[in-house]
Amino acid sequence: MNNRILQLAGIFLFTLFGIVSFSIAQESTWESPPITTQLEMDDTIIPIGKGAVFVPSMTDPLNEPVYGVLSKGRIVQNSNTGHRIVLAPGTYTVVYGSGTTDQMMRKTVQVVESSTTVVKPDWSGLVIDVIDESRTQIREYYDIFSLTTGAAYGIGQGVEEGVNERLHSWMLPPGTYKVVKPGDNINAVTNFGTIRIMPGELTRVSLVMDSKTFDFLGFGFLTATRTGPRLNHKWNTQSELSGNALLNYIPSGLSSTASNTNATATFEWLTDARYESGRHAFSVWSNIQEGLSLQGSNNIQKSIDQAELRLTYIYRLDEYINPYLRFSAETNFFRTIYSFDNPTNFSEVDAKGDTVRTIYGANSFKLSNPFSPVVLKQGFGVTSTLIKTIPANISLRSGFGARQTFARQAYIFNQNSNILVPVVETNLTGVEWL
8 A cells, every 4th residue: 555655656746847847848948037937027916806817928028929818708908928917806718829819829717816827838939030141130021821720820020130120929839830931822832941839839940031032041940049138137149150161173184274273261250249237228230251262373362351230229118119229330351352364454434434544454453442431320210019909019110310331442343344433422311110
């Protein structure tokens, strides 16, 4: 009898430990604190005679869809995740998730006086960072479908680097999903990606698009990708240094011509630092790309030379209105030389298109000096959430922007017409609405 009791106790403890461990493993994928911490952080007061419902958040609550409570088929109240909804004791239906109202997940709960009923996180969180090939965040769109049910869950979008925009999180039923270009359907065989998401877990992936055509270049997990800010850290800093080299050598004995050597070497240094403290948020983003190419024995040229810095300050006035300031600079570090394969004639023109001079039999010429040209961008404005309820979610960004281009004697060469054109200095200002 005693052995039987010990066995049952052991099974009970093992099962309990497994459930607790599984819960911890799920929450470890979240960008928000554990459920117990979220409950402590929520300052909603439960009056005497009332109870509450609580849907935890996996990311920043302001990035997730709101959840609501139904009574007799009607919405009683809705709220951001990570916050309680105070209710009279009784039976209610909690609706939560992305998509239309019919697509949202539902769960019947019992509200007890002086207690908080926590909805078990059986849904899956999904965050899709939309970036270009240089890992710059871009505001491009995609459609998402469930391969399990075939349902379309709507249009998602990335956020523009350096402005105060929120990357919205998906709350979806567990399953396999397909991401395609806007307007394509679930049967698309190009420009798509698939992902399987698990219950109670947050998955963060990257959608890489071509910066010119916006075709899909990749979809999935990237090493050292940026993540959302953890609420218990003021600074969240990531820096990545990468590079590659390629050497192609053909000995003279393997071809009818002399030996040929081609080589390229590139490196990239990407840094993303974000500061969050109270109402203040500040981000520093920089990307430096440098590369050299060797054609033949002596012809060494730079293949890429780009440097960009972006600074953004955000004052979170409340969850609806957030003013922001931004600044960015783009330039190069080294002079740029254009080389011809054979001696070539070309013409230089001024900003009006009149010929300044003609060069005969040139082997190379200088396109720009170091730090030439320099492009500066500034802006300030406000992002505001106009409506955030279960039926609708509308936000607006408005502000004022400026852009200056300092040519610093930089030129652009047209290879088709062999014409050298000076970079035009510009100073643009205007109002932005989005």
